[in-house]
Amino acid sequence: MSDISVGQLAQRAGVSVATLHFYEQKDLIHSRRNAGNQRRYNRRMLRRVAVIKTAQRLGFSLKEIAEMFRELGDDQDIDKDNWQRLSERWHKILTERINTLEHLRDELNTCIGCGCLSMDNCRLRNPDDTLGEQASGPVLWEDDSQR
Amino acid sequence: MSDISVGQLAQRAGVSVATLHFYEQKDLIHSRRNAGNQRRYNRRMLRRVAVIKTAQRLGFSLKEIAEMFRELGDDQDIDKDNWQRLSERWHKILTERINTLEHLRDELNTCIGCGCLSMDNCRLRNPDDTLGEQASGPVLWEDDSQR
DNA sequence: CTATTTCCTGAAGTTAACTTGAGGTCAAGC
DNA sequence: GCTTGACCTCAAGTTAACTTCAGGAAATAG
Numbered sequence: 001m002s003d004i005s006v007g008q009l010a011q012r013a014g015v016s017v018a019t020l021h022f023y024e025q026k027d028l029i030h031s032r033r034n035a036g037n038q039r040r041y042n043r044r045m046l047r048r049v050a051v052i053k054t055a056q057r058l059g060f061s062l063k064e065i066a067e068m069f070r071e072l073g074d075d076q077d078i079d080k081d082n083w084q085r086l087s088e089r090w091h092k093i094l095t096e097r098i099n100t101l102e103h104l105r106d107e108l109n110t111c112i113g114c115g116c117l118s119m120d121n122c123r124l125r126n127p128d129d130t131l132g133e134q135a136s137g138p139v140l141w142e143d144d145s146q147r
Numbered sequence: 148m149s150d151i152s153v154g155q156l157a158q159r160a161g162v163s164v165a166t167l168h169f170y171e172q173k174d175l176i177h178s179r180r181n182a183g184n185q186r187r188y189n190r191r192m193l194r195r196v197a198v199i200k201t202a203q204r205l206g207f208s209l210k211e212i213a214e215m216f217r218e219l220g221d222d223q224d225i226d227k228d229n230w231q232r233l234s235e236r237w238h239k240i241l242t243e244r245i246n247t248l249e250h251l252r253d254e255l256n257t258c259i260g261c262g263c264l265s266m267d268n269c270r271l272r273n274p275d276d277t278l279g280e281q282a283s284g285p286v287l288w289e290d291d292s293q294r
Numbered sequence: 295c296t297a298t299t300t301c302c303t304g305a306a307g308t309t310a311a312c313t314t315g316a317g318g319t320c321a322a323g324c
Numbered sequence: 325g326c327t328t329g330a331c332c333t334c335a336a337g338t339t340a341a342c343t344t345c346a347g348g349a350a351a352t353a354g
Binding site: 112 | 265
């Protein structure tokens with residue numbers, strides 16, 4: 001048998017036993033039971049946990065990860081094809097996130113000289129760049145007589 | 148008086164009244180009270196809330212934000228100098244985050260052809276690139292006879 | 295055969311960032 | 325003067341991702 005126990009899987013995967021129980025509850029991993037009702041995993045499950053942990057490191061939530069697994073139509077094993085599809089998708093999402101951050105950084109650059117942070121005008125504050133109805137123009141620090 | 152009520156501040160800042168109460172609990176904002184024990188804010192507080200919301204958008208936690216405010220030695224007002232210092236710091240952190248993501252993306256590229264995700268060898272799995280003691284070499288998918 | 299260690303389940307606790315609710319007060323309109 | 329809307333406080337609920345605990349059973353070492 002190439003089956004391993006929770007304790008072993010936990011140690012090899014670098015997570016706690018409770019975490020594995022938790023993942024099982026969330027349907028992220030699955031197990032068989034032996035005669036005494038103890039969990040037994042195929043060694044391949046190690047890779048699955050590794051994929052989960054890596055995905056988390058890239059910023060995905062367990063919910064998103066579960067969803068990705070479901071979309072792969074996979075219920076146990078992450079094979080070469082699955083991994084390829086997953087990692088290419090992650091790559092794309094990472095690139096998008098990098099672009100978003102660069103965009104925010106650019107807007108921050110603009111704002112450093114302004115500082116208004118107005119709900120209606122500031123692009124840094126307005127996620128979707130929507131302009132308020134009462135366009136009163138950006139208020140520059142220099143012009144802020146309130147100060 | 149240029150003082151405004153919670154309701155007004157909430158509306159202008161685009162957050163709920165409960166959120167302002169919450170921020171006050173967390174020492175992120177402060178208020179005076181009128182005769183009837185109701186909160187009154189100086190209009191400048193609006194900018195402070197804007198700064199909080201923007202910081203959150205950039206990925207900072209309220210804890211970190213409170214810490215930044217404390218470091219600015221500021222207890223009420225975010226003036227031009229403070230804003231400049233804050234935003235420059237944010238800029239730097241954003242750049243670091245972008246670099247990290249790019250690094251991860253590069254490692255992902257390498258891993259797409261490998262897929263081992265081994266705790267001991269895979270750079271995608273190992274945050275600090277530490278190598279395990281039992282160096283057994285990366286296991287390529289092609290070589291995985293277990294499959 | 296017994297002492298340990300590992301496992302099992304179910305429930306409760308933890309942090310973040312809020313939201314919702316309950317019960318009561320304050321201010322403003324008519 | 326009274327009704328309604330805005331406020332106040334304190335407590336409890338919510339989601340994520342786990343951890344910790346309690347009480348009991350299975351596997352293993354000697």
